[in-house]
Amino acid sequence: MTDLRAVGAPPRLEWLVSTVAKVHNETRRARTLVLDVPLWPGHRAGQHVDVRLVAEDGYQAQRSYSIASPPESPSLELTVERLDDGEVSPYLCDVLRVGDGLEIRGPIGGYFVWDVAQGGPLFLVAGGSGIVPLMAMMRHYAAAPNELRADVPVRLLYSARTLDDVIYRDELEMGSRVDARVSLALTRDAPAGWGGYRRRIDRAMLEEVGWPPNESPRVFVCGPTPLVESVANLLVEIGHVPSRIRTERFGPTG
Amino acid sequence: MQTEEMRLDGNAAGGMLREVFALEVTAALARCAGCGSVAPMGTLLEYGHGMGVVLRCPTCDTAVVRMTHTPGWVRLDASGIAFLMIPETPTPAAQV
């Protein structure tokens, strides 16, 4: 008999009350919540948590949020982008304060995950807040020993509205100085002299930035559902094997 | 509303599925009862998030899993799964 506890799978996924330990703004619309979770069992890069808000009258709202922090980090971090007409994200971005409790359950998911030991090459494609679980993968990669990293080249293509909407911008610019190659595509405004892409992700861009299919990259695509579906279709058109492409749809916006 | 823009990956239902399954099942391989195709549960298409979800086969649109909450009950209709193969340890998702 396998002892499930011994392999890190608790028998039941319970709701836990975490405490907001820190918050910081990433952009005008995105905020990172650093949570203290008693008895957090640890997680893998790419996993998410469910968040539950319960009103005094018992009304509940539940949403999923990817884990931004890598498995190596002792804290649990989420990054939430505010949708002005949304139900849950404005609360998480504007109302929740340090010291407040937040109900979560997780870590969730065994499919949209990546460990450096699985190898590469790794091609990450993000739209908007879809960068969050991919950042956990980049951070996990950055924390890996050099000899492991050498065999796993990483490329990231990240599409955002404007440069100010690029979440984790400083860290990504540093990442491009480590081994990972980071390419940005701005879809609305770009600063004068912008050297990156200034259009939505298209086939030519995926061919320029990603590896050719014959190098069998592992591809992770995350962001708003329309972006994820269009990128996944283009990757298949280019010749990538569908089973090497993993997707995480965030819904209508994101 | 169940528009195309609203759909998610089966992966997003991982938390809800853990209410009825003891093991993590988004990396489990499911054979669709409609068309016989085999794919990780995480690749099914999820419609509706939270209180009630339907996971559909991306190949033939069969409702593989339906799960709903009503006060005091969790209901699961898994009649669209012909066969399920679940990894016992949370090792890297089935590397197809």
Ligand SMILES: Cc1cc2nc3c(=O)[nH]c(=O)nc-3n(C[C@H](O)[C@H](O)[C@H](O)COP(=O)(O)OP(=O)(O)OC[C@H]3O[C@@H](n4cnc5c(N)ncnc54)[C@H](O)[C@@H]3O)c2cc1C
């Ligand atoms: C696995 C997973 C991981 C995620 N990770 C993150 C993350 O790391 N960071 C992050 O910011 N978000 C993430 N999301 C998205 C997140 O779960 C929420 O969907 C998001 O925060 C919006 O929630 P909300 O309650 O603010 O908005 P909602 O009230 O849910 O509304 C969302 C948007 O959809 C529109 N909308 C609502 N109903 C409809 C309808 N019927 N038809 C068309 N449009 C509609 C609304 O106008 C609004 O613009 C993730 C989603 C999933 C599934």
Ligand SMILES: [Zn+2]
């Ligand atoms: Zn089918």
